[in-house]
Amino acid sequence: MSKHDLTELLPIPCTECSAGMMRPRLITYFTWLGEELITVPHFPAWICDVCGRRQYDEKAISQLTMLLDPNAGKPTHRKKTPPHSPPRPGSRPMQGS
Numbered sequence: 001m002s003k004h005d006l007t008e009l010l011p012i013p014c015t016e017c018s019a020g021m022m023r024p025r026l027i028t029y030f031t032w033l034g035e036e037l038i039t040v041p042h043f044p045a046w047i048c049d050v051c052g053r054r055q056y057d058e059k060a061i062s063q064l065t066m067l068l069d070p071n072a073g074k075p076t077h078r079k080k081t082p083p084h085s086p087p088r089p090g091s092r093p094m095q096g097s
Helices: 003-007 058-068
Strands: 021-033 036-048 054-056
Touching (some): 021 054, 021 058, 054 058
Antiparallel strands (some): 036 054
């Protein structure tokens, strides 16, 4: 989301203080990953101009969570199924009961 995209969004009433307006901004987002502090610049959020409440963009949080997943980029392992052996000559297929 660019600054230009943010200016086109209309402010919404703050659900925390009911006095301010939540306005879209690009902020620096901080989070911990284990013992590492991760900072994400230019992160989209809605900030109240009175009480300072922050609501983070759900899509951006989802994408960040996926990127910070310790298993991100690792191949997934599928269980291998044994190959089916061809039927033996003269054998009959099993019939259900």
